[in-house]
Amino acid sequence: MTQTAVTPAREPAVRKATPGGARTARRSGRRRLALPYLLLLPALVLELLVHLVPMLMGLAMSFKELTQFYIRDWAAAPWSGLDNFSVALDFDAAVGQSLLRSFLTTCQFTLLSVGLCWLLGTAAAVLLQENFRGRGVLRTLFLVPYALPVYAAVITWAFMFQRDNGLINHVLHDQLGIGDSPAFWLIGDNSFWALLAVSVWKGWPFAFLTVMAGLQNIPRDMYEAAALDGAGVWKQIRHITLPSLRPVNQVLVLVLFLWTFNDFNTPFVLFGKAAPEAADLISLHIYQSSFQTWNFGTGSAMSALLLLFLLLVTGVYLLLTTRGRKTSDV
Amino acid sequence: MAPPRSFLWTRRIVLTLLTGFVLLPVYVMVSSSLKPLEDVSGKFEWIPSGVTLRPYADIWETVPLADYFVNSIVVSGAATVLSVAVAVLAAYAVSRHTFRGKRVFTVTVLSTQMFPGILFLLPLFLIYVNLGNATGIALFGSREGLVLTYLTFSLPFSIWMLTGYFDSIPRELDEAAKVDGCGPIRALFRVIVPAARPGIVAVAVYAFMTAWGEVLFASVMTNDTTRTLAVGLQGYATQNDVYWNQVMAASLVVSVPVVAGFLLLQRYLVAGLTAGAVK
Numbered sequence: 001m002t003q004t005a006v007t008p009a010r011e012p013a014v015r016k017a018t019p020g021g022a023r024t025a026r027r028s029g030r031r032r033l034a035l036p037y038l039l040l041l042p043a044l045v046l047e048l049l050v051h052l053v054p055m056l057m058g059l060a061m062s063f064k065e066l067t068q069f070y071i072r073d074w075a076a077a078p079w080s081g082l083d084n085f086s087v088a089l090d091f092d093a094a095v096g097q098s099l100l101r102s103f104l105t106t107c108q109f110t111l112l113s114v115g116l117c118w119l120l121g122t123a124a125a126v127l128l129q130e131n132f133r134g135r136g137v138l139r140t141l142f143l144v145p146y147a148l149p150v151y152a153a154v155i156t157w158a159f160m161f162q163r164d165n166g167l168i169n170h171v172l173h174d175q176l177g178i179g180d181s182p183a184f185w186l187i188g189d190n191s192f193w194a195l196l197a198v199s200v201w202k203g204w205p206f207a208f209l210t211v212m213a214g215l216q217n218i219p220r221d222m223y224e225a226a227a228l229d230g231a232g233v234w235k236q237i238r239h240i241t242l243p244s245l246r247p248v249n250q251v252l253v254l255v256l257f258l259w260t261f262n263d264f265n266t267p268f269v270l271f272g273k274a275a276p277e278a279a280d281l282i283s284l285h286i287y288q289s290s291f292q293t294w295n296f297g298t299g300s301a302m303s304a305l306l307l308l309f310l311l312l313v314t315g316v317y318l319l320l321t322t323r324g325r326k327t328s329d330v
Numbered sequence: 331m332a333p334p335r336s337f338l339w340t341r342r343i344v345l346t347l348l349t350g351f352v353l354l355p356v357y358v359m360v361s362s363s364l365k366p367l368e369d370v371s372g373k374f375e376w377i378p379s380g381v382t383l384r385p386y387a388d389i390w391e392t393v394p395l396a397d398y399f400v401n402s403i404v405v406s407g408a409a410t411v412l413s414v415a416v417a418v419l420a421a422y423a424v425s426r427h428t429f430r431g432k433r434v435f436t437v438t439v440l441s442t443q444m445f446p447g448i449l450f451l452l453p454l455f456l457i458y459v460n461l462g463n464a465t466g467i468a469l470f471g472s473r474e475g476l477v478l479t480y481l482t483f484s485l486p487f488s489i490w491m492l493t494g495y496f497d498s499i500p501r502e503l504d505e506a507a508k509v510d511g512c513g514p515i516r517a518l519f520r521v522i523v524p525a526a527r528p529g530i531v532a533v534a535v536y537a538f539m540t541a542w543g544e545v546l547f548a549s550v551m552t553n554d555t556t557r558t559l560a561v562g563l564q565g566y567a568t569q570n571d572v573y574w575n576q577v578m579a580a581s582l583v584v585s586v587p588v589v590a591g592f593l594l595l596q597r598y599l600v601a602g603l604t605a606g607a608v609k
Contacts, residue, residue: 035514039423040435042416043485050482051442054450054457061453074456124348127341130333138345140593145352147592149543151560152581156355159362159574167358170374201351213603233333255443262446265545286448287546296452303449310444 055307062304066297077297084301095289099302101277102285103309106261109192109281113199114256118249120200121207126241129215139212146205154269157198161185161270186271191279199266203259207252214248215241250321257317258310282306363579370574385579389566392576397555398562399584405473405558406541409480413537414530417485421492422518426504436490443486447546454479455550471553479547484537491536491602495529496522498605532602535595542588559584 061074062084070077090096124142128135145153160167162185169182185194218241226236264283267275273291275284286306290299362370363385365378389395423429424436458469469475499522507517523530548560563584566577592599 033429036423036427036429036432039419039427043420043439043489044435046416046478046482046485047439047442049457050454050479051445051450052438054453055445057453057456058449071456072459120348123344127344132341138349140596141349142352143593143596144356144589147539147589147596148585149539149560149588151543151545151563152359152585153355155563155577155581156359159577160355160358162574165371165374165574167354167374174373201355205352209600210603213600216600216604233337258444262444262448264447265543268545268549283446283448286446287451290448290452300449300452303446306446307449310446314441314444 058300059304061297062300064297064300066295066300068294071294071296080297084297085305087298088301088305095298098280098289099282099285102280102282105192105278105280106282109196109199109279110257110260112196113203113260114253116196116200117203117207117256117260118253120204121209121252122211122245122249124204124208125211125215126237128212129241142208143205145201146209150202150265151269153202154198154266157194157201158186158270161194187276189278191271191276195267195270195275195279195281198270199260199263202266203256207256210248210252211245214245218244254314254317258314261310359578359582359585362575363582365575367573367575370578371571385573385575386583388573389576389580389583392573393562393565393580395559395562395580395583398557398559401473401552401556402542402558402560402584405476405480406538408473408477409484409541410534410537412477413481413484413488414534416481417488417492417533418518418523418530420485420489421496422522424489424493425496426514426522436493439486439489442482451546451550454547458551470551471556473556476548476551476556476558479551480541480544481537483544484533484540488533488537491533492526492529495526495602495605499525528598529602529605531595531598535592535599539588539592 057074061077063079063081064070064074064077065080065083066074066077087093087095088099091100124138128139159165163169163182166185168185172178173182183190185191222240222244223236226240231239262283263281264287267279267281267284268287271279271284274288275281286299286302289302290296361376361378364381364383365375366380366382366384369375369379420439424432455470458475461467462469467474469478503521503525504517507521512520543560545560548558552558552561563577563580566573566580
């Protein structure tokens with residue numbers, strides 16, 4: 001993945017020794033030095049404007065008493081030190097308590113969702129590795145949830161989870177006779193499972209796509225050699241396919257983790273502006289608590305804490321996974 | 331050697347279940363979009379009893395769907411073109427040049443992927459308002475502001491994937507172009523870009539889908555005239571009633587262009603991922 005590109009040794013800046021040649025060489029040398037920066041400039045400016053500067057502002061805001069009175073001129077808001085953080089982290093009071101609850105829900109949810117997405121994606125990709133009739137159709141079909149716009153897909157799920165006119169209750173209650181009365185899916189404890197179903201449905205095709213791409217990098221002759229040695233399909237999957245996918249999986253799991261943990265769209269479209277307690281994922285929780293109370297300072301502190309947590313997890317994860325890789329690569 | 335029966339049965343069962351899981355909402359979307367309002371408001375029916383195309387006519391009346399469509403196309407299209415152009419330049423620099431700060435650049439850009447959108451939603455909103463006041467360019471509530479926002483969303487992944495893709499293009503091609511008298515920029519457009527076409531298509535598909543599907547910024551940063559489909563679709567739920575048949579019809583209509591485009595171009599995405607990101 002983030003392999004440092006193998007760059008060729010810089011061309012020696014020796015030019016023909018014609019009079020004035022040294023000057024042109026120096027000038028073009030300088031131009032060559034500037035060129036990569038010029039190429040990067042648009043990307044840099046955009047990233048600075050839309051991501052880095054706002055992020056730093058967001059961090060600064062978390063130390064300010066930023067209520068709706070100061071929102072037009074945020075710089076004028078009084079500093080409040082660590083007050084916002086202590087409000088967010090005071091787990092005995094309402095704000096901190098609900099933040100902690102939302103964080104724990106998100107952790108549980110993310111673990112389950114990432115695990116299932118990975119499992120389904122890998123299973124499908126591995127089972128579709130060999131050619132058989134219908135393989136092309138299924139490969140295309142499985143990518144449909146990935147291609148559908150989030151809001152269109154999630155609205156459909158919201159319809160399916162309606163208590164009185166949805167498909168889920170029609171099947172579970174009317175056709176299979178489960179439960180005395182149709183269950184609520186978009187409020188109450190069931191909402192966790194409803195959200196999980198949607199999240200997995202939406203997320204596993206990305207795992208499928210990535211693993212499928214990863215499978216193409218496994219040399220065919222490894223399988224042929226294994227087959228000659230008498231290893232059957234299951235053995236080949238266990239001893240060749242899965243180990244070869246390790247580097248791909250490491251990236252995949254990290255990306256899925258970050259996407260799921262930060263997911264705002266799915267709960268927002270499924271539940272509207274406020275999610276039920278059981279499915280109150282952290283992004284929507286922060287959004288909701290900032291915009292409901294108009295206390296953006298506390299909201300920013302919560303975001304900063306979230307970022308800190310994600311950085312920590314990512315750092316530890318990269319440390320653990322790349323260390324193993326380096327020793328096996330050398 | 332033929333696979334054993336245990337493998338064949340596992341394959342059949344798992345793939346059938348997955349097909350059902352994937353298709354279930356698609357079936358609900360299609361079948362419900364063909365039902366009259368009384369039917370979608372009552373118990374769910376697997377087979378629609380009265381099929382009608384009325385919802386497809388009504389969706390354009392209930393909300394100004396056509397306007398939202400145009401907004402989404404303009405915003406996503408512009409964001410895609412710009413994002414791909416910026417990513418190609420940056421990836422070329424990272425792949426073919428050594429320079430100070432290269433690692434810092436790649437790490438920083440990649441790590442912006444992990445920022446939760448909620449962290450910079452409010453600051454970005456304030457920046458756009460202030461920039462607008464200072465320069466007179468309306469960024470908040472305008473299509474331009476949304477384009478600017480969206481084009482950075484796909485940028486990190488695009489740069490990363492294209493760098494990998496460019497790395498897989500033999501350097502002999504650059505050298506040959508140089509011998510023919512091409513400068514670095516000409517070499518990029520004459521040699522690298524054509525050779526990397528699958529990767530570029532893949533990145534473009536990704537960028538378009540990212541922009542077309544975004545909800546959070548679309549709901550905060552648009553107004554009545556610039557609203558995109560992501561927000562507009564919520565208009566079918568009124569205080570008293572949800573026009574579920576129209577919601578489903580509209581969902582289908584807004585999905586068809588992206589899904590069709592994606593499925594046509596998906597082999598490029600796999601090719602791009604194989605050469606670029608997944609290594």
